[in-house]
Structure formats: C-alpha cells, structure tokens
Amino acid sequence: MKPKFEKPREGQWIGNESTSLNFSVPPNPIIGFIEGDGVGPDLWSASRPVFDAVVEKAYVGDRKISWLKIYAGEESFRQFGSYFPEESFDLITKCRIAIKGPLTTPVGGGFRSLNVTLRRKLDLYACLRPVKYVAGTPSPMIRPQDVDMVVFRENTEDVYAGIEWKSGSDLALKMINFLETEMNVKLPMDAGIGVKPMSPFATKRLVRMAMKFAIDNGRNRVTLIHKGNIMKYTEGAFRDWGYELVREEFGDVALFEGELERNHVGKIPDGKILVNDRIADAMFQQALLRPKEYSVLAMPNLNGDYMSDALAAQVGGLGMAPGANIGDSCAVFEATHGSAPKYAGLDKVNPGSMLLSGAMMFRRMGWNEAADLVERGLSGTIQSGVVTYDLARLLPGSIEVSCSGFAKAIIDWIKKE
Ligand code: NAD
Numbered sequence: 001m002k003p004k005f006e007k008p009r010e011g012q013w014i015g016n017e018s019t020s021l022n023f024s025v026p027p028n029p030i031i032g033f034i035e036g037d038g039v040g041p042d043l044w045s046a047s048r049p050v051f052d053a054v055v056e057k058a059y060v061g062d063r064k065i066s067w068l069k070i071y072a073g074e075e076s077f078r079q080f081g082s083y084f085p086e087e088s089f090d091l092i093t094k095c096r097i098a099i100k101g102p103l104t105t106p107v108g109g110g111f112r113s114l115n116v117t118l119r120r121k122l123d124l125y126a127c128l129r130p131v132k133y134v135a136g137t138p139s140p141m142i143r144p145q146d147v148d149m150v151v152f153r154e155n156t157e158d159v160y161a162g163i164e165w166k167s168g169s170d171l172a173l174k175m176i177n178f179l180e181t182e183m184n185v186k187l188p189m190d191a192g193i194g195v196k197p198m199s200p201f202a203t204k205r206l207v208r209m210a211m212k213f214a215i216d217n218g219r220n221r222v223t224l225i226h227k228g229n230i231m232k233y234t235e236g237a238f239r240d241w242g243y244e245l246v247r248e249e250f251g252d253v254a255l256f257e258g259e260l261e262r263n264h265v266g267k268i269p270d271g272k273i274l275v276n277d278r279i280a281d282a283m284f285q286q287a288l289l290r291p292k293e294y295s296v297l298a299m300p301n302l303n304g305d306y307m308s309d310a311l312a313a314q315v316g317g318l319g320m321a322p323g324a325n326i327g328d329s330c331a332v333f334e335a336t337h338g339s340a341p342k343y344a345g346l347d348k349v350n351p352g353s354m355l356l357s358g359a360m361m362f363r364r365m366g367w368n369e370a371a372d373l374v375e376r377g378l379s380g381t382i383q384s385g386v387v388t389y390d391l392a393r394l395l396p397g398s399i400e401v402s403c404s405g406f407a408k409a410i411i412d413w414i415k416k417e
Pocket residue numbers: 101102103104105106115318319334335336337338339340341342349350351352353390
C-alpha cells in the first residue's frame with residue numbers, strides 16, 4: 001500500500017515559483033514533519049505545541065503553520081512496507097521546509113541509514129549545526145558561553161558515500177585483486193573495503209555556503225578543517241579547493257592568516273573575514289582551549305560528524321544541539337541526537353534539540369520573533385530550575401519533569417513573558 005497525502009485544508013505551499021531557498025514564506029505555510037523513531041514521537045508531541053504557541057504569541061493570529069505529516073522510518077515500514085516511500089521524498093521537496101525527529105539505523109548490517117539516504121536523495125549537501133550556549137544549561141566547561149560556532153559539514157561525500165564491500169564478499173575480493181594487479185597495492189585478502197570520494201564540486205559548494213553565511217551573519221572567521229596531512233588527495237584537497245573557492249569568489253572580503261599578522265597586527269579589519277585552516281585533531285584541542293577564536297567551521301563529512309557532537313558536549317550535550325540539512329531548494333531541520341530507543345515512549349527525554357532546530361527553522365523562514373521566543377522560553381525554563389532528567393542529574397536542586405512537562409513549562413513561561 002502506498003501512503004496517501006492530502007494537502008491540509010488550510011495553508012499554502014512555500015515559494016513554489018522559485019527553485020532557490022531564498023523564497024518568501026506565506027503567512028500560513030505548509031511545513032512537513034517526520035515524527036521519527038524511538039523517542040521521536042515523544043519529542044514531536046512535546047515540541048509541536050511549543051512551536052504553535054510561539055507563533056501565536058509572536059504574531060497574534062496573523063501567522064500560523066499548517067503541519068503536514070510525512071511518513072518515514074519504522075511507522076512507515078509497518079504501514080506501507082517501506083522505510084522511506086518515494087512519496088515522502090516528493091512531499092518534502094514540495095514543502096521545501098520540513099522538520100524531523102531521529103530515525104533508527106541498524107549497525108553493521110541491515111538497511112542503509114535513512115538520514116544519509118534523505119540527504120543524498122534531496123541533495124541536502126550541507127549539515128548545518130550552530131553550537132551556542134543556552135544560559136542555565138549545565139556544561140563541563142568553565143566558560144561555555146565562549147563557544148559560539150556554526151559547523152558546516154559536507155553531507156554527500158567522504159566515507160559516508162556508502163561505497164563499501166564486506167570482508168570476504170566477491171566484490172571485496174574483486175576490489176582487492178584489482179588494487180594488487182592494477183595499482184600495486186597489497187591488502188589482506190579478508191579486508192573489508194570502503195572508498196572515500198571527495199570532489200572539488202561538493203567541497204566548493206559547501207565552502208561557498210559557509211562563506212555566504214559568515215557574510216550574512218556578520219561573522220568574521222571561517223576555518224577549513226581537514227586531515228590533509230594524512231589523506232592528501234581527499235582531505236588535503238578539501239583544504240586546497242576551499243581556499244581556491246574563497247580566492248575565486250570572495251577575494252574582496254577574505255583575509256588569510258599570514259596577512260593578518262603582517263598587515264593588520266593580528267586584528268581583523270571591519271568588513272573582512274579571516275579564512276584559515278586547521279588539522280582536525282588539533283582543532284579538537286583548539287575548540288576546548290581557545291573557543292573564542294573560532295566562529296564558522298567548514299569540514300568534510302566524517303570530521304563534521306565527530307566535531308559537531310564534541311562541540312555540542314561543550315555547551316551541555318546532544319539534548320541541546322540543533323541541526324539542519326540544507327540544499328539549494330529544500331531544508332530539513334532535525335534534532336541532532338539519535339532515536340535513543342531505550343527511552344522510547346517513556347515521555348522522558350529532553351526536547352531541547354528539537355525545539356532549537358525549530359528555532360533555526362523559524363529563522364530560515366524569516367520568523368525571527370518566533371525563533372527568539374523558543375530560545376528565550378527554553379533558557380528561561382532551565383534557569384527557573386525546571387528540566388528533564390538529563391539536565392536534572394547535573395543541576396542539584398532542580399525539579400525533574402517529563403518531556404511533555406518540560407514543553408508545557410516552556411509554554412507557560414512564554415505566555416507569562
Ligand atoms: P542516541 O543519540 O539515540 O542516544 C544515546 C544516548 O544519548 C541515549 O541513550 C541518551 O542517554 C542520550 N540522549 C539522546 N537524545 C537525548 C535527548 N533528547 N535527551 C536526553 N538524552 C538523550 O544515540 P545512539 O544510541 O548511538 O543511536 C540510536 C539510534 O539513533 C541508532 O539507530 C542511530 O543510527 C540513530 N541516529 C539517528 C540520527 C538521526 O536521525 N539524525 C542521529 C544519530 C543516531
């Protein structure tokens with residue numbers, strides 16, 4: 001059976017007249033949502049009322065979202081025999097903006113990650129993760145407020161491209177033989193094989209997005225992160241293509257590290273952006289020791305995955321880290337943590353990541369007042385000592401509430417403000 005989708009009775013599709021993401025959003029847009037697996041439904045039923053409440057408070061009836069359910073994951077498999085029906089991809093494309101909960105992926109076998117499939121199929125080539133401290137959140141850092149970075153992670157290439165063959169399989173053996181006979185590379189015959197493709201096209205469009213973001217948001221540092229000392233023709237090339245793009249398209253605003261010391265005594269002049277690069281392992285240290293020196297970070301897929309979780313830990317963990325997958329004509333906002341199956345259906349986990357992803361979504365729509373309210377409501381509620389279990393165990397004297405209880409406390413806070 002195929003899923004049937006009906007246009008909600010109210011609401012308009014967003015910007016179908018243009019293929020670019022620079023659309024204008026109607027006052028009653030149709031926005032897609034995927035509940036997700038595991039804790040996804042708990043998160044969604046807590047977060048959706050918060051999103052509706054902030055829009056109502058900010059625009060008093062002048063704006064309203066018409067939510068459209070889109071099927072994916074285990075619920076979709078149970079009902080339609082497909083984890084990600086073709087119709088769901090079509091619908092996300094039509095909505096242009098969607099928000100999703102986490103989707104479960106089996107480790108070491110089974111089907112391919114639905115998240116990776118979604119990103120590749122809709123060409124959502126950048127994973128955008130802002131990492132900023134929400135006041136009141138417990139953090140392992142002495143000064144978590146010094147962390148204010150935005151990660152641009154390449155989403156379509158690298159070892160995540162899914163080009164791999166199992167140890168002992170015919171195709172792995174074929175590859176090993178080919179490498180030995182044609183390329184003079186000798187590998188153990190029982191090796192599993194993975195391929196790491198990285199191209200100038202995908203690198204440059206990611207770095208272009210990061211540079212434009214920096215310009216549009218008044219950020220004056222963009223750092224390319226790579227492991228180019230070891231993987232010269234992939235990670236090293238990422239760095240070289242990144243600088244090439246910056247010189248080709250942003251030569252008027254870009255400033256490079258040598259020039260900064262030589263010509264500007266270490267101070268970035270107004271209107272200029274310092275573009276530098278760091279080797280990934282060193283960057284993990286820098287993020288802890290000198291967070292104030294970093295603002296926009298652009299990196300390949302695997303580095304980006306590690307780096308964004310590590311940065312999220314600095315500001316209080318994955319429960320508070322928002323994210324978005326962005327292409328040229330479509331954007332999917334998502335909680336960055338996984339489906340936490342052991343908490344599924346317990347109404348227990350922290351909806352903060354989903355809520356902050358919603359705030360990001362509102363900003364992308366130009367609904368900044370709604371975004372501000374989500375952020376203030378979340379921070380205000382945490383500072384009042386009302387938190388979910390993950391923060392409660394780090395905040396002595398706090399009051400632990402459920403996932404939906406936390407959302408309700410945020411709505412009460414927003415109504416009172
Ligand atoms: P996970 O993020 O689901 O959970 C790890 C632990 O983090 C949980 O046990 C819990 O203690 C904590 N946690 C996660 N979310 C939380 C929240 N909102 N509030 C409080 N605590 C929270 O990671 P995992 O166990 O490695 O992955 C589970 C599944 O999720 C896997 O199938 C994985 O592939 C999938 N996954 C999906 C996405 C996505 O959809 N974008 C991302 C990561 C992992």
